[in-house]
Amino acid sequence: MSREPVIVGIGLSDYPKAPHLDSFMHIAQATQRALEDCGLELEDIDGFACASMPTEPELHVEAVEHLGLSPRWLNTTYTGGSAAQFQIPDAVAAIREGRAETILFAYGSDFLTRHGRTLGTGGLSIDSGLSGPLLYEQPYGSTIATCYALAATHHMATYGTLPEQLAEIAVGVREFAGLNPKAMYREPLTVEDVLASPMIADPLHLLDCCVVSDGGAAFILTTEERGRDLKQHPIHVLGAAGANSHWHIHSMPDFSTTAGTISSQDAYRQAGLQPEDIDTIQFYDSFTITALLLLEDHGFCAKGEGGGFIEDGHLRKGGSLPMNTDGGSLSSCHSGMRGTMLITEAVRQLRGHGGDAQVPDCELALAAGCGGLLSYIGTTILGKDRR
Amino acid sequence: MEVVDDGMWNRVPMAPGPIDRKYFEAASQGKLIIQKCRRCENTQFPPKMLCVSCGEEPDWVETSGEGKIYTFTVVRRHGVEPFSTLVPFVLAMIDIPEGARFMGNITEIDIETVHVGQKVEAYSLRIDETMALPLWRPIQSS
Known part of the structure; x- marks a missing residue:
């Protein structure tokens, strides 16, 4: 039994x-x-x-x-x-x-x-009588979008990552959204479209940010x-682990590295797998930078090399590591917390029920959730078969 | 650091607890303070009841009020007043050599030339009779 x-x-x-x-x-x-x-x-x-x-x-x-x-x-x-x-x-x-x-x-x-739709730009942060850790953020006009923008600027300044490379994440996810009849936005995107969309908080444009649904x-x-x-x-379920580094962005130790470095290693060890074994990733893509940091911190490329890795098309339909095959939160659905949807989409792929978005020979999927402000990272590795 | 009183605090109603209040009270007296552990000498910010390194009760120490931009963004869209009327403005993380990192606005700066590593100094904006909020501006000599 x-x-x-x-x-x-x-x-x-x-x-x-x-x-x-x-x-x-x-x-x-x-x-x-x-x-x-x-x-x-x-x-x-x-x-x-x-x-x-x-x-x-x-x-x-x-x-x-x-x-x-x-x-x-x-x-x-x-x-x-x-x-x-x-x-x-x-x-x-x-x-x-x-x-x-x-x-x-x-x-x-x-x-x-x-x-x-104002979750990301502070629409929920009205407060009468502020106390606690947000005393050190909210009086400065901090929003969810600005927190992720601070990480994106840091990654760009440290590793030379380009806005075009972040935009490519949104373009690739949108391609999958085009294959999902229910996705919120389905029209094809180009990198130029992303860069021409309104700037929310430098360097993140509107189309670097997820939908609200x-x-x-x-x-x-x-x-x-x-x-x-x-x-x-x-x-x-072959591997499952979580790790944290902070809650509020002001306490993030390194703005280019998440606790995914820890959760991923725990999950890989439990599963007896390496990054190169994984066939598809379902990543939290609240912002394009979120997916880029998770990609590096789960060992799919070295720290700082995410931009080039993305540019090479690995995450696209037909690539070596298709990401967010349902259109993700960047284009399809984000109703506050998406961790459960990362699992349902990974299961759909592993069953071979992905339809036009099906990843060929899909046997191993990795889902990574990101909670708070790049704070709590959870990694789940799922397999079509027991190992 | 300079304490600026524009007589029109309208950012957020502030109701800090006992430890946090000390920080904003010091700012109203022109001092940027952080905590330093009396036992293990760990520095930390924001302030807490205990040292997160060893659990001892930390002391307060005054800093030079000068630091460098660790990372930043230019906020272009905001959903809440008064910030929605202040855009575009610079929001940054500032590292100080004494061993702390602050979030803050950089004012009196060209948003097209703000950059990581830029040297900045703290000043504070009066909230009420007893508290002020630290802000940052470029050090002119740099």
Whole structure:
């Protein structure tokens, strides 16, 4: 009886614009679709993983109630966009140890419908009576976009990375978005288009920044034994780890290096794999610089060489390491926290269900979530087969 | 450092806790201060109850108020007043030789020539009778 952890069901709620759904309905709809995908029933779920955004601080416990669950294993760790990646290591252990049989991961948000598009430029940071660490940022007009811009400037000044190289990330992801009928933006882009889009915070243009959308995702983790007689080919969790270096950008030790250097090494070691073994990457692309730093910190190229690596076309459709095959958050869907969607897309590829965006001979996928301001990096390695 | 009082603080309502308050109070007296551990001599900023290196309670030390731009951005779009009316403005991280890194605005600077490594000095902008916010400007001699 193998208790090795496998992902058996995935589901996405309606996106990118879904004014007919609130956050709970996103979670419920994604859950229904994940259950339908694998053939399990709601009553089979005895473990639950969910994280809440600061905009909906009790979403995780409210979601438990909304779904009518009484989980014997619960993980609500919040690390921003990498929350799922930080929850997976304990979920894997819980499955192996018999603390849970079947764990549902779910996230959803009506972010666009509720808050509009100003997340990145400070639209949520109005505060009456500021205290704590943001005292050292907010009075200076810091926004999410400026935090990532500070990292991008640092990488450019240190390693000679070019705006054209960052733009190429957005162009490649948009090409995949063109293959996803639901993606928010699907028209082909050029590097020139990105560079001609309005500057938000130097050196990041509008098209270096992710979309703001509605959306949700769910996936179901169970034992290899249980997964055998379900509807889909089970996908194995081969490695999962997370690491942090700071929370607020002012405490980032090196603005060109994330804790992905640590989480990736832990995950590779667990899986017994190297970067060159990976067939596709699903990376957090809140901004183009996010994906570039994750690329280097996961060892796909040396520190500082990400710009050239990207320019060579590796991340494109047909390249050696296709990235964000659903159109990512740069072009398809970003409803606050995207960690669950990195997993659902990696599973879709490993099943061979990628359609026009399918990566050929896809057996190993790596998902990397980035939470906070380049702060909490989580790495998950998934495989079509057990190794 | 110079304390500038333009009599129109409108950035963010400030309600710092006891440790943070000391930093902004020092700024209103023309001093840029950071913490230094009395046991292991680790320097740190922002201030905390304990030294993150050894756990001891840190002391405050005054700095020269001069540093270099570690990285920066020119903010072109902002969703909140008054910053939405101040764009474009420079937001930077500044390293000081005493061993601390600050976020701050660089004012009195040409946004087309601002660069990493540029030397800057601190001054402060009055918030109220007891507190001021450190800001930065180029050192003219450089």
